[in-house]
Amino acid sequence: MDKEEVLIELKKINAKKILLQIPDGLKPDAFDLFNYFSGLYSVIISSTSFYGACDIGNQEVYGKVDAIVQFGHSEIPNIKYPIPVFFIEYFYKNIDLDDSIFDILKNDKIKNVGLLSSVQYYNEMNYVKTKLEKLGFNVIIGKNDKRLKYPGQVLGCNFSSAHSISLFVDAYLLVSTGMFHGIGAQLSSDKSVYILDLNEKSVNNIKDNTDKFLRKRYAKIERAMDAKKFCVVMDTKIGQYRKKLAENIHSKIISMGKDAILVTTDNANPLDFENFMCDAVVFTGCPRVSIDDEDKFKMPVLTPVEFNMLFGFNRNKKYVMDEIVSVDYSPIK
Ligand code: SF4
Numbered sequence: 001m002d003k004e005e006v007l008i009e010l011k012k013i014n015a016k017k018i019l020l021q022i023p024d025g026l027k028p029d030a031f032d033l034f035n036y037f038s039g040l041y042s043v044i045i046s047s048t049s050f051y052g053a054c055d056i057g058n059q060e061v062y063g064k065v066d067a068i069v070q071f072g073h074s075e076i077p078n079i080k081y082p083i084p085v086f087f088i089e090y091f092y093k094n095i096d097l098d099d100s101i102f103d104i105l106k107n108d109k110i111k112n113v114g115l116l117s118s119v120q121y122y123n124e125m126n127y128v129k130t131k132l133e134k135l136g137f138n139v140i141i142g143k144n145d146k147r148l149k150y151p152g153q154v155l156g157c158n159f160s161s162a163h164s165i166s167l168f169v170d171a172y173l174l175v176s177t178g179m180f181h182g183i184g185a186q187l188s189s190d191k192s193v194y195i196l197d198l199n200e201k202s203v204n205n206i207k208d209n210t211d212k213f214l215r216k217r218y219a220k221i222e223r224a225m226d227a228k229k230f231c232v233v234m235d236t237k238i239g240q241y242r243k244k245l246a247e248n249i250h251s252k253i254i255s256m257g258k259d260a261i262l263v264t265t266d267n268a269n270p271l272d273f274e275n276f277m278c279d280a281v282v283f284t285g286c287p288r289v290s291i292d293d294e295d296k297f298k299m300p301v302l303t304p305v306e307f308n309m310l311f312g313f314n315r316n317k318k319y320v321m322d323e324i325v326s327v328d329y330s331p332i333k
Helices: 003-012 024-038 099-107 119-134 180-187 207-226 243-255 270-275 287-292 304-310
Strands: 017-021 042-046 067-071 085-088 112-117 138-140 171-176 192-197 202-205 229-235 259-265 280-283
Touching: 003 067, 003 085, 017 024, 024 042, 024 067, 099 119, 099 192, 099 202, 112 119, 119 138, 119 171, 171 180, 180 192, 180 207, 180 287, 207 304, 229 243, 243 259, 243 280, 243 304
Parallel strands: 017 042, 017 067, 067 085, 112 138, 112 171, 171 192, 229 259, 229 280
Antiparallel strands: 192 202
């Protein structure tokens, strides 16, 4: 949706008061966006950081506005939002790639390419697909589950579109920037993952980055082996709330003869866990918190998958990324 389409939708639902959620990277546009909507609506902007369509803020806000307009993310289709939420996606523009950047795929004898993309780069997939096909590659785009809006899309917590084609590809090419999505895709598959970075205009195999990530991650999570007191955390954000999973992990910890408490949060604050004086945390919300924020916490913070692997509850000994799959998410109960 663009801004004009959102205005039409807001008119249809007779909205009077709206909340704008603007990611940090777009906050410099906040005054323009506020002025754009405030001619027609009573507007308030959330200053709180948020990281995806799984997070529409604190439930207390819902009763005070008629709709939320979120910028920079795409809808997560399996979330049942408690009030209308309209998403204005921001797509990357200007693409012009030299054929030679794809030589690395030819040199590595890749023929069947699974094409993936994070949502900001989704519009570029067709351009990349056409280019790869002209260069003689067979391009396959995987089916998304209900947590993803688009075929071939990946989220930091969902790689279903990669899983769906793993038998048919020699490697994946992910259109993205940064490493997190690529490492996640690599850990979800035995096939090689290459990142096409549109800012750098380069294609790189991320095996070394993944190995480095794993070494650092193992060093962190192994410290939890000796933990006696655990906090098992449920994040109350609408698309991250995994109560059953948290309860399941809590029971497992108790069955090991260790101590554990169940904790809720809508913004994991390292100091809270220091005050709880726990030795380790298992965080069942966004998998990125355990990994991106690992250095902010004094104690190891494990994803549920890491916990199961470390304490032998997972028959598969291989490290895999924690994923939130295609179940329906409703308001918190
Ligand atoms: S749970 Fe985390 S990775 Fe998944 S959509 Fe939300 S912010 Fe992104």
